[in-house]
Amino acid sequence: MQVKEHPDAVRALACSGDLDEMVNGVVRQYQKKEKAAGLAIGIIRNNGEARTWGYGYTNSTHSYRIDGETLFALGSVSKGVTGEVVAGLVNKGQLRWDDKLSDLLPKNIPLSEDAKNITLLQLATHTSGLPRQNMNKDMLESFLRYLYTGDNFYHELDSDSVVNDLSGFTKPEKREPQYSNLGYALLGYILKLKTGEDIQQLSYDFIFRSLKMDNTSFYATRLKDYPYRAIGHAGDQPKFIPRGEVVPDWHFSNNMVAAASLYSNVDDLLKYLRAHIDGSKNGDLNMAISDTEKVYFQRAIEAANIAWVTDHISHQTITYQVGYIGGYSSYIGFDKKHQNAVVVLQNTFNWSNYIGHDLLLRMAMADDYRGKCH
Numbered sequence: 001m002q003v004k005e006h007p008d009a010v011r012a013l014a015c016s017g018d019l020d021e022m023v024n025g026v027v028r029q030y031q032k033k034e035k036a037a038g039l040a041i042g043i044i045r046n047n048g049e050a051r052t053w054g055y056g057y058t059n060s061t062h063s064y065r066i067d068g069e070t071l072f073a074l075g076s077v078s079k080g081v082t083g084e085v086v087a088g089l090v091n092k093g094q095l096r097w098d099d100k101l102s103d104l105l106p107k108n109i110p111l112s113e114d115a116k117n118i119t120l121l122q123l124a125t126h127t128s129g130l131p132r133q134n135m136n137k138d139m140l141e142s143f144l145r146y147l148y149t150g151d152n153f154y155h156e157l158d159s160d161s162v163v164n165d166l167s168g169f170t171k172p173e174k175r176e177p178q179y180s181n182l183g184y185a186l187l188g189y190i191l192k193l194k195t196g197e198d199i200q201q202l203s204y205d206f207i208f209r210s211l212k213m214d215n216t217s218f219y220a221t222r223l224k225d226y227p228y229r230a231i232g233h234a235g236d237q238p239k240f241i242p243r244g245e246v247v248p249d250w251h252f253s254n255n256m257v258a259a260a261s262l263y264s265n266v267d268d269l270l271k272y273l274r275a276h277i278d279g280s281k282n283g284d285l286n287m288a289i290s291d292t293e294k295v296y297f298q299r300a301i302e303a304a305n306i307a308w309v310t311d312h313i314s315h316q317t318i319t320y321q322v323g324y325i326g327g328y329s330s331y332i333g334f335d336k337k338h339q340n341a342v343v344v345l346q347n348t349f350n351w352s353n354y355i356g357h358d359l360l361l362r363m364a365m366a367d368d369y370r371g372k373c374h
Contacts, residue, residue, distance in 0.1 A: 010362055014369035019043060022362060023053050030355050031055075036329075036348040037233040037244060038066040041355070042266035045363055047278050047339035050270040058347065059231035059246065068266040071215065071229035072345040073249065074330045075323030078218065078262035079184050080292070083124050083307035085202045086187060087288035090120075095194060097121035101166070104190050110167035120190075123183045124306045125296045129171040130180040133157060136165065147239045150247030150326065157185040158256040177297050177304040181259050188258030199258040210282040211275055213268040220263035229263070230347035232327020237349045247327040247349075260325055266343045269332055273341035276319075277334050293319060293336075311357070316364040322353045331356035338367045 013022050023041055030036070038056030045051075052068030064070070089095045102116035114129070122128040133139055134156055142153035156162070162185045172178070191199060200218040208216055220226050232249060234241040241247060252261045264272075276293070279286050297304035300312050310319045320333030331353045334341040340363045344356045 010365040010369060011371060011373070013362055014366035014371075015373035019045065019051060020053075023359065026355055026358055026362075027053075027055055030352075034235070034348075034350045034352055035243065036235070036346045036350060038070075038230055038347045039355075040066050040068060040070055040072065040230075040266045040343070040345045041359075042068060042270045042341075042343040043359065043363075044270055044274055044277070044339070044341040046367070047274070050267070050274070052266050052270075058229065059233075064228050066230060066347075068270075069215070069225065070345075071220065071223060071225050071263050071265050072330060072347060073220070073229075073232065073323075073325050073328040074262045074264055074345075075260050075325030075328060076181075077321050077323035077330050077332055078258065078260050079307040080321050080332075081203050081207060081262060082184065082187060082191075082199055082258040083292050084285070084288045085191070085199065085206055086120070086124055087291040087306060088206050088284060089191075089195070091284065091287050091291070095120060097124075101186075104194070105163065106193075109163050112167055112169045114171040115166040115169040120187075121296070121306075123180075123187050123190075125304045126177045126179050126183060127175060127297055127304060128180060128183050129175065129178060130169065130183045130186075132179055133181050134162075134165050147237075148241070150234065150238045150241055152248070152250040152252075152326075154181065154250075154252070154256050154260070157181060157259075158252045158254045160189065160254065162186060162189055162255050177302065177309075181256070184259035185255040188255035191258060192255075206288075207272075207285060210280060210285055211268075211271045213264070213271055216262065216264040216268045216272075218257050218261045218263075220261075223263065225265075226263070230328070230345070232325075233348045234327060235329075235348040235350045237324075237351075244348075250326045260323070266345060269343045269345075270341065273332060273334050273343065277336055277339045277341055313357070314361060314365065315368075316361055318357060318360050318364075320356060320360075324349060324351070329353065333357065333360055335360050335364050338364050340364065340367075 054066040058064040292306035323330040331344040
């Protein structure tokens, strides 16, 4: 987090309102440290006009300039859409938050006593106690191969064998949020089982069509701009591939689609975020959004919502999601009090996500600024 070190930048934004200066300054500082191949940034300030910035190219060999229309893989930002679909189904009475795995899964699937009692809400809020992924020999071998090749190592979670290790699950002694791709792969399994629809159709019917998100899909190859997408590059990961080299796209076809398969661009994601800061014309969607934004496990940093997390920093409240997949990093976040929203998409795998937080905090502090401008 950089904003505390730059009170002059907060004052400058409060007095000038110059978003270009703020964004360009933050990106220059970030690029010195992280060397992202390309970046796309979008901002809504005080529920005003949506603005976008693009830096770099989709790939050095294709040389399409990045802008607000450039497609990126979003990784775990997919979970926010899935969480809202689940919330909508709960509000319609098709599911209940206190439904347990013993009720939700077929009776022939062996479950430990602890696994039987995992609820739908615990899966959605990462409080089930399930690990990030299945911890077995096949997963370890796939992960080691990934470090050298960049290949997808979540094939097991994508298949219906995602349920295989539940018979040996023991819940942790302390119940607290623990990020789980396994948990969201199970949600993907449950959604198909209970609705007969895949997550793309459910999301289109409930979210994408209503918000006119025409360039967003869990099945990216169906999008007309897919050939011009940002190409993923190695960064902090995969560990043994040089930074800046192109790495393979990850593709899912089954349960992990709901957890990590979404592609979108800054323009569409700003429509999505505006619905979170100002509401949409769809009352059912607004109710689901409100449910996913609630804090279900309170703490100052990374309080658990449904897929979203909330940080309380420097007297500001920021709700956000991050995603990392293949050669991509993504961030979406909003500040409901000031009606500000930020999207940051990178076609490099960089663990750091401070750009989004930095921009939201600078805008919030500038909105609250009561000092002199001269």
